[in-house]
Amino acid sequence: MLTFPQLFKKQHQPQAISLTIINTLYYRLSAQPYQGILIQGFDWFPLCEIQVFHVPLEERKYKDMNQFGEGDQAKVCLDIMHKTGAHLELSMAKDQGLSIMVSGKHDAVMKARKEIVSRLQTQASATVAIPKEHHRFVIGKSGEKLQELELKTATKIQIPRPEDPSNLIKISGTKEGLEKAKHEILLISAEQANSYTVSSVSAPSWLHRFIIGKKGQNLAKITQQMPKVHIEFTEGEDKITLEGPTKDVQIVQGQIEAVVTDLVSRMDYTEISVDPKFHRHLIGKGGANINRIKEQHKVSVRIPPDNEKSNLIRIEGDPQGVQEAKKELLELASRMENERTKDMIIEQRFHRAIIGQKGEKIKEIRDKFPEVIINFPDPTQKSDIVQLRGPRTEVEKCTKFMQKMVAEMVENSFSVSVPIFKQFHKNIIGKGGANIKKIREETNTKIDLPAENSNSEMIVITGKKANCEAAKNRILAIQKELANITEVEVSIPSKLHNSLIGSKGRFVRSIMEECGGVHIHFPTEGSGIDAVTIRGPAEEVEKAKKQLLSLAEEKQIKGHTVELRAKPEYHKFLIGKGGGNIRKVRDSTGARIIFPTADDKDQELITVIGTEEAVAEAQKELEALIKSLDNVVEDVMIVDPKHHRFFVARRGQVLRDIADEYGGVIVSFPRTGSQSDKVTLKGAKDCLEAAKKRMLEMIEDLVSRLIMECVIPQKFHRSIMGPKGSRIQQITKDHNVQIKFPDRDDQQGKYHNFDGIITLSKNITVSRYHGIVVTALKCVNFKCLGKKKKFEHNIF
Numbered sequence: 148m149l150t151f152p153q154l155f156k157k158q159h160q161p162q163a164i165s166l167t168i169i170n171t172l173y174y175r176l177s178a179q180p181y182q183g184i185l186i187q188g189f190d191w192f193p194l195c196e197i198q199v200f201h202v203p204l205e206e207r208k209y210k211d212m213n214q215f216g217e218g219d220q221a222k223v224c225l226d227i228m229h230k231t232g233a234h235l236e237l238s239m240a241k242d243q244g245l246s247i248m249v250s251g252k253h254d255a256v257m258k259a260r261k262e263i264v265s266r267l268q269t270q271a272s273a274t275v276a277i278p279k280e281h282h283r284f285v286i287g288k289s290g291e292k293l294q295e296l297e298l299k300t301a302t303k304i305q306i307p308r309p310e311d312p313s314n315l316i317k318i319s320g321t322k323e324g325l326e327k328a329k330h331e332i333l334l335i336s337a338e339q340a341n342s343y344t345v346s347s348v349s350a351p352s353w354l355h356r357f358i359i360g361k362k363g364q365n366l367a368k369i370t371q372q373m374p375k376v377h378i379e380f381t382e383g384e385d386k387i388t389l390e391g392p393t394k395d396v397q398i399v400q401g402q403i404e405a406v407v408t409d410l411v412s413r414m415d416y417t418e419i420s421v422d423p424k425f426h427r428h429l430i431g432k433g434g435a436n437i438n439r440i441k442e443q444h445k446v447s448v449r450i451p452p453d454n455e456k457s458n459l460i461r462i463e464g465d466p467q468g469v470q471e472a473k474k475e476l477l478e479l480a481s482r483m484e485n486e487r488t489k490d491m492i493i494e495q496r497f498h499r500a501i502i503g504q505k506g507e508k509i510k511e512i513r514d515k516f517p518e519v520i521i522n523f524p525d526p527t528q529k530s531d532i533v534q535l536r537g538p539r540t541e542v543e544k545c546t547k548f549m550q551k552m553v554a555e556m557v558e559n560s561f562s563v564s565v566p567i568f569k570q571f572h573k574n575i576i577g578k579g580g581a582n583i584k585k586i587r588e589e590t591n592t593k594i595d596l597p598a599e600n601s602n603s604e605m606i607v608i609t610g611k612k613a614n615c616e617a618a619k620n621r622i623l624a625i626q627k628e629l630a631n632i633t634e635v636e637v638s639i640p641s642k643l644h645n646s647l648i649g650s651k652g653r654f655v656r657s658i659m660e661e662c663g664g665v666h667i668h669f670p671t672e673g674s675g676i677d678a679v680t681i682r683g684p685a686e687e688v689e690k691a692k693k694q695l696l697s698l699a700e701e702k703q704i705k706g707h708t709v710e711l712r713a714k715p716e717y718h719k720f721l722i723g724k725g726g727g728n729i730r731k732v733r734d735s736t737g738a739r740i741i742f743p744t745a746d747d748k749d750q751e752l753i754t755v756i757g758t759e760e761a762v763a764e765a766q767k768e769l770e771a772l773i774k775s776l777d778n779v780v781e782d783v784m785i786v787d788p789k790h791h792r793f794f795v796a797r798r799g800q801v802l803r804d805i806a807d808e809y810g811g812v813i814v815s816f817p818r819t820g821s822q823s824d825k826v827t828l829k830g831a832k833d834c835l836e837a838a839k840k841r842m843l844e845m846i847e848d849l850v851s852r853l854i855m856e857c858v859i860p861q862k863f864h865r866s867i868m869g870p871k872g873s874r875i876q877q878i879t880k881d882h883n884v885q886i887k888f889p890d891r892d893d894q895q896g897k898y899h900n901f902d903g904i905i906t907l908s909k910n911i912t913v914s915r916y917h918g919i920v921v922t923a924l925k926c927v928n929f930k931c932l933g934k935k936k937k938f939e940h941n942i943f
Contacts, residue, residue: 196253202245206269223266233259257298264301272319275329277336279314280345280390282306300328344393347386350407353416355380373399415466420458421480426450444468487539490532497556516545561612564605565619566666571626590618634682639699641677644669657741658694663687707759709766713773715750716811718742720834738765776831786826791816810834
């Protein structure tokens, strides 16, 4: 392999120049006093590096003589030139070997050469053995020496990892490259053998970390003085390996031997056997126990990890400290062997109650049983297991105490839900909460009522079973006094109960809603009881009973079910005011139609149940209605601008109610300030006509409305309003009127704008209206007002 000046032809393609001629033009570039060379037929050109080498026939990868300069070999050469930036010229020797001339910058030539060897020449492999401690010198700093060697010999050199005990280095490449690489590696090893030495110092493995020191401080003092010496500690081996210049190694060896002698004279170690199941208790929470022992006795304690499954605990340090730590750990282990761990099954719902607010209750238990450790599971684990650990007798006492506590909680946590009609909840509560407070105190129960804005009618009673039943009976008695409430039992085969209840209670809920909110109670699933309880006003109970029996009969004769879909905004219109529209369909077909509730996921699903003929007929009628609702039209109506504010006030609440009631009809009023009286309606034709009719009725009522002022001393305003305005809200709701109280700074003591939208009669008289006002005011308990007759006289 030779290095030459690059030759280029001036005006025509370069003639073939034999390797013999090129060999005669060999120059050492560094020795040339000029920047080019002149050959006949060629001009002067800048010097660059050229290397020529030969690939014997038997080592060629591509041996097809007919496709020289073409095929895969040519593609490989082009790819190498593209990747490296070097220039390649190939020629065939007489022995069918391949001569390759590579030219270009030094780095490009070296890279191209390596590519050619790996891609155009078959590879061989060999191994060379040198001492393991010499391997790192072959690698060099950051692997630089190894990279240089691979480029220089065009080979791949694999050196075993440090933890691999093998001393064999594997080389792959051409035969020529293998020989050169082996030669270079052996030279490096020979150099190290002459100037480096490897030695070892005997030192018990448990002393190694003391020799190294905290964060390597002790060892750093030695290595700073002798940086060329490599010191290696191998875990589990009682020796330290030193490697480096012979003189430096001897100095470091003396220093380490002195340290080892000192440590052996003043330090000791021992091992104790403790069952692994106690190891974590010896360590303590967050390492509290073991850290205290280490700090107190100035020792190091190694407790094996769980995966080692070892009994041996090793203690190292000052001889006296080792013995004291050993004694304490053995005492702890002995105490634990006499300990008992017990798992108590306590429902997770009671855990918080046992722990108490800010842990007050569990602290009392722990103070009562100080030797017992009580561990509750993490709330996210949803586990019922509470673990107790401590001396056997104390654990038993603590267990009995906690079992008694839990039994009392279970007894007091019995819960029953009582359905009470929403309108009677205020009577159950009583004035200022007097009724509910009395029931709670006398029955020793917790009674929870649903929020005012909730649709739920269930009152939940919690406490001891007998107490809950007593409270339930008293609440039901209040309801019975207030209304004609009756309760009947209907016998329906238990096998039909699930089908009557329906998915998520849809079927039975539709009957309850249709029959004035009666309560229907089915026995627990699997009980085999046939009795179904219906509670509510006598008339509605009878109605629900007939519907329930009718539905059961349909189910027994293989009732049919069909599902339809309609936009949720159409549902109220399909049902009609007071259920009028849907009742007509049901009466004419005999089928039951169930609409989704607010809790149902699918708000478009309508279920029709009944006999096959009844369902088919109802389906036909409903589909026709739904189809007509999809026919969207637009219309205009005239509304006097003075009435516009009524419809758009309160952020358009009236318009939202109309849209909700009439299938999502969109009503658009002119912009505020505009004198236009045209109002646009858009929606399904039938819905639009019904909405238009309803708006005309509202306008007629607005025209005939009355506004009156009634003088009431301001000090009574709050009493009339009631808690959170509940009394005045009930009056406005019952009589369909609007009541406005004066601002607090109005000293005249009037509430004015008693503005009634009267729907009882289109031509209401003043005297009739006065009667409504008096009735509304008498709904409030005016005992606090004193002279009632005088008060009524002042109103009018």
